[in-house]
Amino acid sequence: MKNEDIWKKYDMEVDSNTKSEIKKEIIIKYISLVKIISGRLYNYYASNIEYEDLMSYGVIGLIDAIDKFDRTKNIKFETYASIRIRGSIIDQIRNLDWVPRSIRQKSKVLKDAYEVLDQKLGREPSNAEIAEYLGKTESEIKSMFDETSIFNVMSIEDDFKDNYKIQLKDETIDSSPEASAIKNDTLKELQLAIEKLSERDKIIINLYYYEGLTYKEIGEILKISESRVSQIHSKAIVKMRNQFK
Known part of the structure; x- marks a missing residue:
């Protein structure tokens, strides 16, 4: 049939x-x-x-x-x-709730460092600048972004539900006109946050969320390693969260 x-x-x-x-x-x-x-x-x-x-x-x-x-x-x-x-x-x-406490802590450290440097520099900080600020090597920072990638994806959704009272992938928790207006405004802010990303970040966000590709598949398209895709994705999420701060 x-x-x-x-x-x-x-x-x-x-x-x-x-x-x-x-x-x-x-x-x-x-x-x-x-x-x-x-x-x-x-x-x-x-x-x-x-x-x-x-x-x-x-x-x-x-x-x-x-x-x-x-x-x-x-x-x-x-x-x-x-x-x-x-x-x-x-x-x-x-x-x-299987995410280890150490991963949550690393995610917070990266987010806080990114926020401080973003305000101080007036632009997106590089991995080297984040490493210097935290007293770590650039390789350690890349590993931290890699380790916290999935947690960052889940936590940005939690931010929206907790702070904006909406679920981006579904109906509003509160279906009132006021709640709908808040959701529409927030979605516009999310769109603006995505537009501020670099072209490579936008491509990865699009391929991961809209096309449903894995890091490995995205890496093959962009000719970069799976680990590098994970790092870029995680950093992009941190950047977007900072836009909503």
Whole structure:
């Protein structure tokens, strides 16, 4: 059955049992998408979680996507589901709270150093300048950015939820007109923060978040190492967080 046909059948079905069976068909049809996204994220979380767990979290996101997908909007289900699946996996991992305290501390040290130097220099500080400020080598700073990369990604989402009371990948927590206005303003600020990034940073942000590529795949495109992509990505996130400070 073609994708369009199965969705029409699902939307029109009124019998709950039959609708449930059609839903199972849709899940089976798109389970490969869960496998792809789980596989990509497993590259980063392998030392902390099993691939099967990521798959189960992803299936939760897929089911949620099926329940909330609006076919009247001009968006492919694959695109919408990918966001839901990835978000579900990261949310579940965040709930496990497995990030070591040392990683949290390193992230804060980098963020604070970046903020001080940014204000002092009036521009983005280099790794060498951050290293000098913290009394470390440039190699140590690169390693710190590499180690804190995933935590920085999760913490910027937490910043938005805690400080702006919104979830960027979903509906507002508060659906009032005031909350919607705040979300729209914040999204505009986020867009401006991205526009202030260098062209290379923008490319990496776009490839990682919008195209769903891994660091390895991005590195192959940009002809740089996977570790270097991780460092640039982490620094870009720190930079964006500083814009919202």
